[in-house]
Amino acid sequence: MSWVTWRQHRLEGAWSLAIGAALAAAVIFVAYQLHAASCGGQANSYCFSNELGGTIAQGIVRLNLYQYGLVVLPALAGAFIGCPLVAREVENGTHRLAWTQGVTRLRWLAVKLVLVFVPLLAVAAVAGALEVVLINQLGTTPNHWAFFDQQAPVVVAATLFALALGLAAGAVIGKSVPAMAVTLVAFVVVRVGLAEIARPMYIAPLSYKSVDLNTQTGAVYPSAWWLDDPSYYDNAGHYLGTVTFNGYRGQAAYFVQHFQPGDRFWAFQSIESAILTILAAALIGFTIYWVTRRLS
Amino acid sequence: MIAPIQATGLGKRFGRTWALRDCSIRIPPGKIAGLVGPNGAGKSTFLHLVAGLLSPSTGEVTVFGRSPRSHLIQLLDRVAFVAQDTPLYSGFTVADMLELGRRLNSRWDQRSVEQRLRDLEIPFDRKIRNLSGGQRSQVALGLALGKRPELLLLDEPVARLDPLARREFMQGLTASVAEDGISVLLSSHVVGDIERVCDYLVIISQGRVQVAGDIDELMGNHHLLLGPRTDDGPPPSGVEVIKTSHTERQTSLWVRGRVAHLDDGWREQPLSLEELVITYLSVPAAAALPRPELEEVPA
Numbered sequence: 186m187s188w189v190t191w192r193q194h195r196l197e198g199a200w201s202l203a204i205g206a207a208l209a210a211a212v213i214f215v216a217y218q219l220h221a222a223s224c225g226g227q228a229n230s231y232c233f234s235n236e237l238g239g240t241i242a243q244g245i246v247r248l249n250l251y252q253y254g255l256v257v258l259p260a261l262a263g264a265f266i267g268c269p270l271v272a273r274e275v276e277n278g279t280h281r282l283a284w285t286q287g288v289t290r291l292r293w294l295a296v297k298l299v300l301v302f303v304p305l306l307a308v309a310a311v312a313g314a315l316e317v318v319l320i321n322q323l324g325t326t327p328n329h330w331a332f333f334d335q336q337a338p339v340v341v342a343a344t345l346f347a348l349a350l351g352l353a354a355g356a357v358i359g360k361s362v363p364a365m366a367v368t369l370v371a372f373v374v375v376r377v378g379l380a381e382i383a384r385p386m387y388i389a390p391l392s393y394k395s396v397d398l399n400t401q402t403g404a405v406y407p408s409a410w411w412l413d414d415p416s417y418y419d420n421a422g423h424y425l426g427t428v429t430f431n432g433y434r435g436q437a438a439y440f441v442q443h444f445q446p447g448d449r450f451w452a453f454q455s456i457e458s459a460i461l462t463i464l465a466a467a468l469i470g471f472t473i474y475w476v477t478r479r480l481s
Numbered sequence: 482m483i484a485p486i487q488a489t490g491l492g493k494r495f496g497r498t499w500a501l502r503d504c505s506i507r508i509p510p511g512k513i514a515g516l517v518g519p520n521g522a523g524k525s526t527f528l529h530l531v532a533g534l535l536s537p538s539t540g541e542v543t544v545f546g547r548s549p550r551s552h553l554i555q556l557l558d559r560v561a562f563v564a565q566d567t568p569l570y571s572g573f574t575v576a577d578m579l580e581l582g583r584r585l586n587s588r589w590d591q592r593s594v595e596q597r598l599r600d601l602e603i604p605f606d607r608k609i610r611n612l613s614g615g616q617r618s619q620v621a622l623g624l625a626l627g628k629r630p631e632l633l634l635l636d637e638p639v640a641r642l643d644p645l646a647r648r649e650f651m652q653g654l655t656a657s658v659a660e661d662g663i664s665v666l667l668s669s670h671v672v673g674d675i676e677r678v679c680d681y682l683v684i685i686s687q688g689r690v691q692v693a694g695d696i697d698e699l700m701g702n703h704h705l706l707l708g709p710r711t712d713d714g715p716p717p718s719g720v721e722v723i724k725t726s727h728t729e730r731q732t733s734l735w736v737r738g739r740v741a742h743l744d745d746g747w748r749e750q751p752l753s754l755e756e757l758v759i760t761y762l763s764v765p766a767a768a769a770l771p772r773p774e775l776e777e778v779p780a
Contacts, residue, residue: 287557
């Protein structure tokens with residue numbers, strides 16, 4: 186069965202490897218450029234020379250190609266590799282060929298899952314780790330929160346989730362193209378929903394209170410994730426609003442702002458990875474049920 | 482001998498519609514059985530139940546005495562299935578497909594498959610998508626026979642082939658199964674295909690089995706009686722009338738059984754297999770089924 190799966194999916198394998206390698210090469214190149222310009226400790230704008238290589242590196246960093254890539258590629262992997270895994274067989278009727286050879290459906294599916302998913306997850310892990318390298322090259326106190334979705338555990342979990350989503354959609358719908366559309370939409374909904382609604386509340390946020398209205402909170406805790414704008418209060422503790430304190434001149438006594446401290450970053454990465462992994466496991470379990478019980 | 486296929490009260494429902502209902506048949510060993518019926522009659526459903534691709538909603542089916550649901554893996558070594566439209570991996574070469582067969586089946590016979598496809602002049606290095614329909618079907622059949630099955634199931638194997646490729650396919654099939662004594666069940670909605678190769682017939686329509694029996698016996702036992710118009714006369718004794726039709730002056734009776742003595746003015750004509758099938762399909766209530774024979778089913 187392994188040989189059959191390899192023979193079926195070697196083209197996708199080659200593509201994934203090529204894209205993964207291109208990503209890795211881009212990061213290493215950028216990181217090298219940054220390192221060569223000895224950027225460590227300085228702001229980004231001083232980092233780049235005007236040489237051709239520097240320009241490219243600058244372009245990549247400015248456009249955040251790599252950052253966007255790590256958000257988009259898992260979705261594409263789910264749609265283009267996850268969806269057809271079962272759906273294409275059902276479309277072509279080849280599942281009836283495969284399931285009447287001397288192999289159970291469960292084994293058929295398990296081999297596909299292992300041989301297709303595991304290498305892709307490895308590529309995602311490498312890409313996510315390289316992102317950390319890249320961020321570390323950008324400065325001494327990098328704020329990781331801005332790159333939350335692109336880092337090692339979450340990128341891997343998001344890739345697993347996207348693949349499982351594509352797999353399940355493909356199995357249930359039985360047609361690759363509609364399954365791709367469903368996968369892309371569902372992936373965006375889940376990831377944006379997690380990032381915008383759930384993520385700030387994984388652990389109860391801390392609040393920062395300052396009577397010095399000129400305090401720059403970003404400078405107080407440079408590695409923190411500030412969740413909201415400062416809220417201004419008067420001496421009696423009445424809430425005034427969030428507009429810049431000049432608007433409440435003479436009234437505002439202090440402000441409060443909520444944040445997640447920088448040392449929670451990896452805990453948050455673990456929590457979000459766990460959520461995505463559990464969703465993926467549920468989708469894979471559902472696909473196993475669907476393939477072994479419902480398809481024919 | 483244990484029957485390759487035995488169904489008892491077998492039924493399959495998809496949602497609210499019954500694709501197959503109360504089907505009880507026993508296909509004797511060593512036969513090439515033809516499953517005929519109009520499109521949507523339940524032929525594919527029956528074959529899928531036998532191949533273990535579906536599980537029954539009611540009743541049960543056994544293959545060599547075992548249920549495909551509980552003993553699928555043991556049975557898959559002995560049963561080969563060629564699904565409708567002969568699905569193969571279109572990006573594989575012919576050699577790749579044989580490699581798939583070799584790797585997934587414990588009793589695979591590489592030499593005879595290669596020989597068979599070589600005799601048919603099928604290029605091994607060509608991709609499946611570049612084969613003609615006839616070649617593709619031959620590869621699918623080769624793959625099925627390479628398993629050295631004891632039961633071969635074919636779902637409309639020649640539906641998409643031109644008449645010549647049809648004939649070649651059927652000839653190849655009969656030659657191969659005759660050598661090895663393989664039991665075959667093949668479905669078709671073309672009676673001509675069945676007539677050429679089958680010695681056992683199952684007619685299925687609207688989800689029910691109407692007729693099951695040896696083709697020779699069925700042919701010997703069904704006749705067309707032609708006589709002067711008799712509207713309400715009693716049917717001739719000793720026969721069961723399946724269908725009656727009248728013209729102005731003549732009455733035609735399609736009957737099962739033989740009349741010992743024909744009245745004056747009546748004559749008996751044999752029925753072709755096609756006429757027999759069409760007669761039954763036009764009268765869905767009529768049935769000709771052998772009495773169920775029970776046999777020991779090994780645990």
